[in-house]
Amino acid sequence: MPLDRRKLERYSIHDRPSLVTPSAFAKECVPGKSFEEFLQSLPNFLQANGLLDLIDCVVGAVQKDKPILVLYGAHVVKVGLSPLFCQALSEGWVTYAATNGAGTIHDLELARFGRTSEDVAASLDDGSFGMARETGTEWNEAVHEGSVAQIGLGEAVGRWILSHDGQTKGDSILATANERGRPVTSHVAIGTDITHSHPEANGADLGATSYRDFERLCERVIELHEGGVVINIGSAVILPEVFLKALAVARNLHGPVESFTAANLDMNRHYRPLQNILNRPTQKSGKALEIIGPHEILVPMLFQGVCERLGSSAE
Secondary structure, three states, X not given: OOOOHHHOOOOOHHHOOOOOOHHHOOOOOOOOOOHHHHHHOOOOOHHHHHHHHHHHHHHHHHHOOOOEEEEEOHHHHHOOOHHHHHHHHHHOXXXXXXXXXXXXXXXXXXXXXXXXXXXXXXXXXXXXXXXXXXHHHHXXXXXXXXXXXXXXXXXXXXXXXXXXXXXXXXXXXXXXHHHOOOOOEEEOOOOOOXXXXXXXXXXXXXXXXXXXXXXXXXXXXXXXXXXXXXXXXXXXXXXXXXXXXXXXXXXXXXXXXXXXXXXXXXXXXXXXXXXXXXXXXXXXXXXXXXXXXXXXXXXXXXXXXXXHHHXXXXX
């Protein structure tokens, strides 16, 4: 028997719940629009909604004196976002932060020598990749001093930068964090960083300082309970793994660490941030936000949005 489409059961579009209506459309561009007006003119969909939601969560955490933990990869430093992070640490938009080993290396190179990042492909063939003498010497000496002083790796590199002259020391995340009493923890995987190849490197120093930072991070994660915010920016593997273990330790020793906002900002979707930052930590309570886009655009928009809203609320 031939298909008879006349028998299909249909309904009126006016009775159907619809996901898209003009009320959610973007607003037209006009000259002289303020940044807050720009934010409000974004379409009410997907990533734009996520960004606005995250801004609100950070602002709410600041106003309620709840912690904002930012986990950041080295790419954040390499695309010129250090001044924004320094401001965020100074203003309290970020209350503490954690990075990998590379994040501290690029911070040190910029602060001390005014330059960082090399062409890996061009230098790998002849074995010169990662062999800058000053970087290897100073970073490892800073870590050794940190080991002797029984402090964390991130704080150790920050102290080194503060105690030495540098071309752009004022834009150092690590130095600013130390000055503001919010030392950044650094979580190192042996063999992943160029400084591990140098003769000054000492495994015992790396292990002692980085493990001390892991313990410090565990203590900080406890504070996320009921209103804190954790944001992962540009770390696809190390920091999501470290955060998950720190959360497990915090819950084991302290009890519930729930009802916080977890966000991931990155150029691409990755398995570990999705599972270890967003899904697993918030599976019982809290909020998970994934915002995909370039760091050099998303991070300035996030912090400018926070700045606008906190500024207007203080007036």
